[in-house]
Amino acid sequence: MLSLAPITTALRAAAMLLFVVAIAACSRTPDNAMMTGVGNLGPGGGAPGSQQEFLVSVGDRVFFETDSSSLTAEAAATLDKQAAWLNQYSNYRIMIEGHADERGTREYNIALGARRASVVVNYLVSRGVNAQRITSKSFGKERPVAICNDISCWSQNRRAVTVVQ
Amino acid sequence: MTRLTRRSALQLGLAGGLALATARTAQAQLNITVEGANFQPLPIAIPDFASSDPSFGRETAEIVRANLRRSGLFLPLDPASLPVQVGDVNATPDFNTWRTANVTALVMGAVDRGGQIASSVRVWDTQQGAQVVGKSYNTDPNSSRRVAHIISDAIYEALTGGSGYFDTRVVYVAESGPKANRVKRLAIMDQDGANAQYLTDGRTLALTPRISANNDLVTYMNFEDGNPQVYLLQLSSGRQQRLASLGAMTFAPRFSPDGGTVAFSVEQGGATNIYAVSTGGGQPVQLTSGAAIDTGPSYSPDGSRIVFESDRGGSPQIYMMSSGGGNPQRISYGQGLYSTPVWSPKGDLIAFTRQSGGQFNIGIMNPDGSGERMLYSSFHAEGPTWAPNGRVIMFFQDPGGNDGPKLMSVDIWGRNLQTIPTESYASDPAWSALRS
Numbered sequence: 001m002l003s004l005a006p007i008t009t010a011l012r013a014a015a016m017l018l019f020v021v022a023i024a025a026c027s028r029t030p031d032n033a034m035m036t037g038v039g040n041l042g043p044g045g046g047a048p049g050s051q052q053e054f055l056v057s058v059g060d061r062v063f064f065e066t067d068s069s070s071l072t073a074e075a076a077a078t079l080d081k082q083a084a085w086l087n088q089y090s091n092y093r094i095m096i097e098g099h100a101d102e103r104g105t106r107e108y109n110i111a112l113g114a115r116r117a118s119v120v121v122n123y124l125v126s127r128g129v130n131a132q133r134i135t136s137k138s139f140g141k142e143r144p145v146a147i148c149n150d151i152s153c154w155s156q157n158r159r160a161v162t163v164v165q
Numbered sequence: 166m167t168r169l170t171r172r173s174a175l176q177l178g179l180a181g182g183l184a185l186a187t188a189r190t191a192q193a194q195l196n197i198t199v200e201g202a203n204f205q206p207l208p209i210a211i212p213d214f215a216s217s218d219p220s221f222g223r224e225t226a227e228i229v230r231a232n233l234r235r236s237g238l239f240l241p242l243d244p245a246s247l248p249v250q251v252g253d254v255n256a257t258p259d260f261n262t263w264r265t266a267n268v269t270a271l272v273m274g275a276v277d278r279g280g281q282i283a284s285s286v287r288v289w290d291t292q293q294g295a296q297v298v299g300k301s302y303n304t305d306p307n308s309s310r311r312v313a314h315i316i317s318d319a320i321y322e323a324l325t326g327g328s329g330y331f332d333t334r335v336v337y338v339a340e341s342g343p344k345a346n347r348v349k350r351l352a353i354m355d356q357d358g359a360n361a362q363y364l365t366d367g368r369t370l371a372l373t374p375r376i377s378a379n380n381d382l383v384t385y386m387n388f389e390d391g392n393p394q395v396y397l398l399q400l401s402s403g404r405q406q407r408l409a410s411l412g413a414m415t416f417a418p419r420f421s422p423d424g425g426t427v428a429f430s431v432e433q434g435g436a437t438n439i440y441a442v443s444t445g446g447g448q449p450v451q452l453t454s455g456a457a458i459d460t461g462p463s464y465s466p467d468g469s470r471i472v473f474e475s476d477r478g479g480s481p482q483i484y485m486m487s488s489g490g491g492n493p494q495r496i497s498y499g500q501g502l503y504s505t506p507v508w509s510p511k512g513d514l515i516a517f518t519r520q521s522g523g524q525f526n527i528g529i530m531n532p533d534g535s536g537e538r539m540l541y542s543s544f545h546a547e548g549p550t551w552a553p554n555g556r557v558i559m560f561f562q563d564p565g566g567n568d569g570p571k572l573m574s575v576d577i578w579g580r581n582l583q584t585i586p587t588e589s590y591a592s593d594p595a596w597s598a599l600r601s
Binding site: 104106107108110116142148 | 344345346347349370372373386391392393413414416417430432434435436437458460461474476480481502504505518520544545547548563565566567592593
């Protein structure tokens with residue numbers, strides 16, 4: 001590494017910077033100012049019982065098929081882990097944000113986001129999470145996390161995010 | 166915002182008695198047949214308006230020319246090419262001169278500022294040597310562009326046989342900032358994009374505005390209170406309030422034709438149903454029920470029926486019911502997903518958004534679902550709104566990616582696609598009625 005020319009080092013640094021920026025853009029939360037988002041990913045999985053741990057080790061979001069609010073097996077598995085964690089750390093309140101991708105009309109997607117959030121709320125309650133701790137909100141397609149024009153990208157936006165607060 | 170006294174329209178008489186008599190002997194026959202595949206816009210000569218302030222006269226004529234050109238039905242001629250550069254509204258034109266210049270439709274106008282703006286206009290048929298229409302108007306001194314729109318409407322009405330739509334405004338969502346955290350605030354502008362003003366401050370998301378028939382109330386969806394709720398904003402006073410507190414979330418508000426009622430969606434536990442409530446308050450009435458998503462209500466112009474979208478059959482489609490609720494009938498049967506139905510103010514057509522084959526289409530159909538026609542297709546387009554004459558539809562188009570939406574218009578014959586200029590990205594247009 002010592003033999004790298006300074007120009008190469010600079011390029012590598014620039015590449016790293018771009019990578020970090022890309023990660024930051026992808027993990028951009030819906031709206032931090034509105035207290036509905038989560039913080040930036042730091043190093044490590046976070047202390048037991050911390051929001052960081054929930055985010056990194058449990059997983060704060062589940063994804064949906066196009067125009068669907070049914071839970072996939074993968075989504076159900078994530079919600080099982082969320083429920084176990086939330087039942088262990090019962091001091092947190094929980095906001096479920098429902099989102100849709102941009103391939104729908106605005107108002108229908110607002111309703112679809114609400115339906116997705118509702119499915120997640122019901123599932124968590126069925127796994128023992130106290131309904132009194134949970135609120136939900138739909139953002140429709142207004143707060144995408146991934147910005148691009150292809151199917152793999154839209155799939156990241158069809159999501160329900162569990163925000164612990 | 167002041168309520169304006171408009172359209173104190175007078176039939177304009179000519180000062181010169183002899184000229185008037187001559188002009189009246191012939192019957193004006195000039196008009197445009199607006200339908201048909203071989204449609205050609207009507208060439209029309211509009212010299213600058215006579216005025217004690219010539220730049221005001223030129224500006225007024227230019228707004229009129231731009232309106233008529235943008236309608237797609239007229240072809241205003243280059244004013245520099247005309248035999249006369251400034252109009253004279255008090256004399257009968259020399260018809261031979263104009264015929265020689267190949268001008269059939271001729272507009273002569275005058276405009277002046279006083280306590281009010283006073284304007285007069287005559288439209289002449291030079292072939293017949295006859296006046297088509299002559300009118301004069303007084304308008305608020307602070308709305309110099311408005312008088313040009315009123316005159317444009319008079320010309321449009323005289324020559325096309327339909328009511329105009331230039332003296333109107335559009336409420337819309339002005340969008341700015343990166344897509345993942347975009348600011349969306351309400352704004353209002355003239356139909357040609359001029360005089361834009363913001364109505365909300367952008368702190369919270371504001372979406373899907375609609376404007377009442379008297380042009381004074383705006384209803385919209387506001388994320389202010391955590392969950393989105395329907396709000397009512399009065400333009401004249403700037404006051405606003407939540408319309409109803411019901412369910413977890415309320416959205417998709419629409420005024421009844423008389424402006425006294427708002428139909429809207431209520432979401433509870435993932436189910437979305439349509440309710441209606443008086444703008445004065447009171448108990449909301451539930452119009453649909455069930456676990457489906459019922460949204461996008463739109464009243465018929467007589468107020469008797471509501472068209473809306475529902476996925477009760479498995480995918481979003483268009484349904485029709487009485488405005489009192491009960492037993493909806495599906496009317497959309499083409500391929501794909503249907504949403505955002507909007508009833509034409511004339512009652513003869515319903516505009517909608519249709520998704521099929523990976524594209525979004527803006528289309529129209531008869532109220533019984535027959536006669537479906539697509540007017541515009543692209544990667545993403547949605548949210549049609551009608552000009553008050555039922556001939557032009559505005560909607561928004563989004564190229565996707567990190568770009569943002571813009572407002573566009575098209576006529577019901579699928580012609581004359583136009584982009585409406587806005588300072589920022591813009592979506593959710595809602596076209597007002599003609600101002601009064």
